[in-house]
Amino acid sequence: MAPWRIAFICLQWVIHYALCREVTVPDGPLYRVAGFPLTLPCAVTGYEGSRTQDFEWFQYRSETGGHQIGVVSTQDPGFPYAPFQARVRSGEIRVERDSGDRARLVVQRLRSDDQGRFECYTPSTDTRYQGNYSASVVVKVIPDTLLISHPRTLSGQPMTEGSELQLTCKASALSQQHTHLAITFGVRGGAGAAMGPPGAQGHTLREIISLDRGLAVTAGRGGSYDKRYQAGEIGLEKRVGDSSGDLYVMKIGALAPEDSGSYFCEAAQWIRDPDGTWQRIAQRTMELGNLTVQPLADSLMVTSTPSGEVTLQVGSPLSLTCVVGGVGSWTRSSLLVQWMRRGAGGGVEVEVARLGPDGVVSWGDDSTRQGAASMEKEGEGKYILRRFAAYPSDAGLYRCAVSVYAGKLNPGPSDPATVTQRSEGVLVNVKTKDVSVAAVAEVPRGPLLRRGNTVAVLCNVSVTTTGPSQVEIQWLSKRQSPEGLGEKPMADDPGRVLALLTYDGLSRIYANGSELSVDRLAPDCYRLRIHAARVEDQGHYLCQVAVWGQDPNGAWYNTGATAESSTVRVYLYARVMDLLLIPLVIGVSSALFVGVVIIATVTCCFMRRLARQRSQK
Template sequence: MTPFTYLFLFLMFGSSQGRVVTVPFSPLVRVAGQTVSIRCDVIKYEGPQEQDFEWEVLKGGQTLRLISTFEKNTFTNTVYKDRIRSGAIQLVRLDDNVVELRIANASVADDAIYRCTTLSTDSSISGNYFADVELKVIGDNLKVSPVAAPAVVLEGSELQLRCNASRDLSDRTYLSVTWSIQRGTSPSEDIVTFGPDSVLKPGPTFAQRYANGGMRIDVREGGAFILTLTESLPSDQGTYTCRAQQWVLEGKNSWQSIMGRSVELGEVKVTAIRKNLKVSVEKPTLVSMGDDMRLNCSISADNLPSLGLELDWLVSFTASASPSTLVQMSRDGIVQNASRSVGLTRVKPGLFGLLVHDVDQSSSGFYSCKVRAWIRQSSGLWYPAAEKVSDPVEVQVSLPAPEFKVNLSSAVIPQNTGDPMELDCHVTDVSHLGEGRLAVTWQRGGGTPGDLPASSQLIGGLDHHGDLSAGDAYQQLVKDGQLVLSKVKPDTFKLRFLQMSAAGMGLYSCTVSAWTHSRDGSWQKAGEVRSSGITISWASRKPDLAVKAMVLRNPSSPGGTFEMSCQATVQNLQGEEFSILIQKTPVAGGNTQKIISLSENSILKLEGWSQPDRLDDVILQKVGQGNFQFRMSGAQPSDGGAYFCDVAAWTRESRGGWSRTISAESNRVSLAFSGPGPTANVSIRLDSRSLYTGDSATMVCGLTAQDGPANNNQYEVQLYRTSTSDPDHSDLLISKRQGLPNKSQRCEMKGCEMYQINPWTYRFSVHNLQHSDSGEYHCKVTSWLQNSPLTSTKGYEVVSEKVLLSVKFSVWKSVQVPSALRLWHLPGCWSPLCPHWVHLRPLPPARWHPFSKQTDGHRDGLRPGVLIYDETSVLCF
């Protein structure tokens, strides 16, 4: 007898509510040539969840059968068969109780009343079983034509976008027009939509602009729709499109779009104010102390009269310094920060004048004007369109300058790298200095003294107050005391390097400046003189680095310690530090592995050593200048190979950082054990390979180690199952290393057990077997070497062969026939889950019906797959 897969018992309760069939509101107006979709829903019905539908056409006093979900081959009238066969008319099921009638390429001939009918599955007739909807197909008369948009507009000017759209007014349809913009490759964005209810709806990013009066729409005779952007913005640049849509009003004030067409109005480029705004300052002549200085700022732009201009005069005392604001004028003509000596006037449109009375040396500097251009919007608000700053012009105020000479001499000249150097800067023949002061700066450059102004590098200096400053490249040397700048006499300045590097060779010079008091009591530079240059150089020798590696300790067996030393020796280099990287070349060849490194700043880093349980097994330390030791604890056979040191010498730069000078690799030393590593085998045995659900399975795993168990060895035993449905994946059922076994969720629920019979034999029991427990089982054994009471190192792994466990299904244990239930005849029950049926009626008491006497194809007969047991139950399989 064939085993039964499922047992279902069916009971029917409850009462019916009235059935409701609905279709869209009439009339349903659509455009010829389009696809028409008519939806039909049914709710509040009894019987199967999935309902059947029939569509009919009522036209000219006739009722023509169109299409059905129940009688698919014989229902359709001959008038529509060709269109249904070609797919031009389809009935699509959207849900159990929803279908949609689709008519492709509809024509005026399809005008009719369409009736949707549902077949009754209710116990009593209640509600409506059909609903009618009138379809009206009108001609395609929507016309859209573009008017080319201007190719270029100026920022702030008006932009008009015109689109012509019309349709046949006799069809009682409505029109909407939408303007859109696409900027580059970005998605198209709607600007504004007018209609279909004569309401203007701006796009999300244009709502505030519309509220501020920045756009308007004019509708003129003949279907002309004009969108005007009152002030063009740089963001208005892009390609514009006009889209017209034809609408009908359906149901309770519900708008439905039935047709739409788009046309491109063209690409518009917006010339930004910042692109044509030009600002310049005229170059003045040399100004003498006590005279008036006049500077003019000239401004030009395409639409200058419509712009609001703000202007700032800026001044800085050096070309590289940040400028400060001297005087300002707002776009309303209000002058700020003016004084008796400084004034600002508007000479004419686009020309602003600066006047400084009675200049002194403090008026010398670099002058520029900054202009901000504003555009006034329709709302009355201003927005900033552009900002530009003119190129600075230098103003020099002439005054009697002190006169003096500057001589540079060498006190100490270096002969080798690392030697000290001293230079003296002398000031002689001083005149017109009075109560002024002297300041000095030191430079280093190349070539001849004539090259110094263009290519010199600032070392540092002492200002007229005696305060020291250092160039960016020399600040760290000053902090470390390697560079000293001092004034040893009123007329003598000294530059001293404690140790010279090869990078310090070059042409040295000093510049002395004279400082005097201005009218307001501040200090100002009155003049400066640069000395001739002195070339500092010496014959440098190339540094040499040698590295030697040596084994200090080699382990005799796995678990031991490996130690090696690396000694670096360098010549022709001073003040060096070393970095070291330990690397290994595997015994079997392949890529070199980086293990651990120590930087020149003594920062330790694990490089390629990433074994989670052995992070503390390697250490690298510095035991002397250029002397390093590397140690590996718990060495394993996999650690064997050729080890070597990669050492680099570093010297400190003038900026305070380190510079890599030279590097070298050591000789190779080997890590190799005196004896072979441990080997082992593991096997698995299954007591019975064919069991039934609910039984227990027992498996035995045996380990044989060639060298026998060591006193400091531990073993981790694991049992895996590979499902026959997923042979590439294995699930861990249970494992044990120390203490109690770790069980998977399957083992916790069903009850797996692990027993250690002796140090090399383990027994596994899997209880309450299910069919899903079928598959291949195998053992894996991992050895662990005990390094200390708290740490251990992973050793070898061995995996057994797989054994197949087959769990058979016990039919009669799984099938229990309930009683005291009413029997129902299910003529539609032929799938394993008996999903649905059309009619239900009770059967009289009956015995088992033999399978051979079942009937098929008869509406009231049993189909294959249904066995009637008695008046209390029915069985489907």
């Protein structure tokens, strides 16, 4: 036989068998739960004729002797037999098409007497009657044993942002078949409903977290649940319960305003079909109650005591209390408490002290006062700042600033606070003795000051007060103004600090390049000395004075009384040997010039005379 004939016969054979009709349904038996939906897909392939095929469903029950019972048809409205007519008319039993050659039998609410063998038949549209025109699957209807309950529901009382929420759900399914349970906690409505995509305003159900049939935990996709789950703020665990079921516990470590809504727990029963796919065969939902999360910004209250104005004598103790309320669960939120102060004359507000979330106290504006002050937590919501002795530098307007980190016990340095609130100000006045002070700077009279001499600048101080006092002297120098040959200091020069003599007699030298010293000549006279003065030391000098007083406890404090002297000019003349050097240099230069001129004149005359003598010969 010719090869082309063989190929033609093979092609006919392939086409013949490829066009054989075949109807397929899932492998059985299929176990489904009474009272829940049944879906049976049916597909037909290898057919001829119209691309839209018709489907007819039959049932065979053992109690009827295996007789065929018409269920529903896509082409004949009068097809259903009496047991199914009412259910088909009501839509409880129907056929839903996925495409022209794929359809599904849907039984919305399965009954126990629906157990049996279901057959999917497709009327022929082929020119030849060949292939498989129907397929059947056995459906087993098992009783509904899925139970779900809850030990307690939400009380309906508002909870503060940052509080912990724990909900418990109990579920079980006592089935002879091997089934798995899946649990989902979710919420309807609330502030988080507005977080969905545009056009989805009607969708208010949000899954928070689920435990699937394989015991894998999955966070919901709506809102920020996945991010919070990754951060460990949301969790779900299964606990072995009693014979009535296992316990499923959901925890939200720190509630946010978006968590408001109506909570529910959903239990789903799953079974694995013979084809290996998992099917949900039962599902129940239990309402757990409504929850309203109150934002911390609405509930946080920060107050300070005493309120208004406080007046103290110098050396008296100062105690300020910061009271924090409305935070909710103190065990789930951490606080940063700061005491801030603005000086009595206004200015920039500075931090006095802070108590961090880790319980560590740090000092801000004056670290040298750490030993004379304390900040501590006295009780829940009470934080006290103490000054063991108050001085004028402690006067000002105090405020307590509280930053709350909701649901974070150990916030990182970059973690933003949930909310920050400040208390009303407390004005602290410290009474001091009346103090007046004046200062005069001068250069002692004497010989002209020359380079290399020791230059003295005196500061004469007069203090009027009651009780013991000491003064602190600071010397400064200013650059000379180019106008007026340096007789005036530069107006915009703040001055350079040269030396300091503290109230307790300690001296500090700051200038570089020159040797300086400070001392006290008399009770009201203080001296700055510049040894081996140089040209660079010329300029204008002044002194600044601060008065220190003694409190009743014997401690010294800065009274705040200050004075600044006018400037005095220091000018250095040239030394005597420097003055003699100039005429000496001029004299030597002149002598050399005259000598050279004489020698040159004599030599010139001698040479001319010698030339005339030679010419006469």
